[in-house]
Amino acid sequence: MASKLTLPCLLIIVAVGACDSTDRTSQDTGSADRSTIKFLTYNVHQDDWSQARAQRIAAIIDAQMPDIVAFQEVGIEETEGTDGRISSVRSDLEAQLSDDFQFYFPESLDPIIVRRESTLRMVAEGSVELFACRFPRVVNWLKFEETRTGKALVIYNTHLCPWVMPYPEGELSAEERNQLEANELVELMAAQREPGLLQFLAGDLNAVPESNTIQYLLHGVPLPVNDNVSPLPLVDTWAAAPGNVGVKPVTTDPDLDALMPRGDMTYRDAGIVPFTLDWIIAVEQAEIEAAEVLDNEMTDGASDHFPVTATVRL
Numbered sequence: 280m281a282s283k284l285t286l287p288c289l290l291i292i293v294a295v296g297a298c299d300s301t302d303r304t305s306q307d308t309g310s311a312d313r314s315t316i317k318f319l320t321y322n323v324h325q326d327d328w329s330q331a332r333a334q335r336i337a338a339i340i341d342a343q344m345p346d347i348v349a350f351q352e353v354g355i356e357e358t359e360g361t362d363g364r365i366s367s368v369r370s371d372l373e374a375q376l377s378d379d380f381q382f383y384f385p386e387s388l389d390p391i392i393v394r395r396e397s398t399l400r401m402v403a404e405g406s407v408e409l410f411a412c413r414f415p416r417v418v419n420w421l422k423f424e425e426t427r428t429g430k431a432l433v434i435y436n437t438h439l440c441p442w443v444m445p446y447p448e449g450e451l452s453a454e455e456r457n458q459l460e461a462n463e464l465v466e467l468m469a470a471q472r473e474p475g476l477l478q479f480l481a482g483d484l485n486a487v488p489e490s491n492t493i494q495y496l497l498h499g500v501p502l503p504v505n506d507n508v509s510p511l512p513l514v515d516t517w518a519a520a521p522g523n524v525g526v527k528p529v530t531t532d533p534d535l536d537a538l539m540p541r542g543d544m545t546y547r548d549a550g551i552v553p554f555t556l557d558w559i560i561a562v563e564q565a566e567i568e569a570a571e572v573l574d575n576e577m578t579d580g581a582s583d584h585f586p587v588t589a590t591v592r593l
Contacts, residue, residue, distance in 0.1 A: 315592055317345045321348065323368065330362055336582065344395075347394055353368045355369050357370075381393065392421050392436050405420050412439075416460055441457075455503075457484075461484070462502060528585075529572070532580065
């Protein structure tokens with residue numbers, strides 16, 4: 280059975296600070312109290328790291344100008360990269376991005392949340408350990424107020440158990456652990472619900488649209504591992520965005536020969552097919568303006584995942 284999250288297990292640090300009141304022009308010219316927030320989630324693949332990849336990923340962030348970035352695999356350990364440099368993924372990205380981007384959870388290996396200081400005032404933060412999967416899995420969260428409207432929102436960033444990870448017979452499978460972690464995420468979000476608060480779950484959930492985890496999160500289907508049903512009405516921001524129709528694009532990059540050479544064999548040749556694993560999920564009342572999987576020349580080969588964005592009207 281999934282372990283129950285209780286409020287005492289939440290590690291909460293309240294941090295209220297001043298922030299500049301940069302006027303962000305609303306795209307809704309008929310409403311002076313409307314504004315937008317842009318989210319970006321990105322598994323940057325900490326293996327085979329290099330300064331060139333750090334520069335590419337920073338260029339992607341700069342081009343998108345998100346207000347919140349949910350990074351996965353931004354390690355803090357210093358290692359020798361493919362270019363012979365000794366550095367960490369986090370230090371390289373912090374050096375490349377502008378000072379307006381503030382990094383949180385300095386002791387965390389994965390995941391990391393980054394906010395734009397000029398648009399979001401940080402209110403509180405917390406970290407909760409999820410069901411084990413070889414090594415600890417964590418959800419980190421930040422609560423903000425948007426500086427222009429004062430609207431409150433929370434971002435939960437996580438990296439769930441890969442379903443392909445083998446476990447001995449008689450133990451819970453990786454896929455069952457993934458389900459239990461999703462259950463704990465929803466319990467946390469439900470415990471923190473309050474009137475007017477917009478909640479967003481982002482990250483590499485290691486779960487495809489047809490998986491038990493996504494069916495539980497988005498479609499009210501009970502989890503096979505414990506028969507629990509989500510109490511929260513949640514939506515996939517890509518599916519909810521105007522103009523997005525059909526099947527959500529894949530979020531993993533199958534063509535990584537330049538990043539991780541395997542002789543003459545590509546990932547696709549090896550049978551490693553692309554999947555849709557990366558998500559930005561929102562509470563039902565969120566007004567989604569746009570959402571995109573960024574599969575283009577800039578993102579191709581920068582990581583083994585593509586970044587996913589969502590723009591929300593406040």
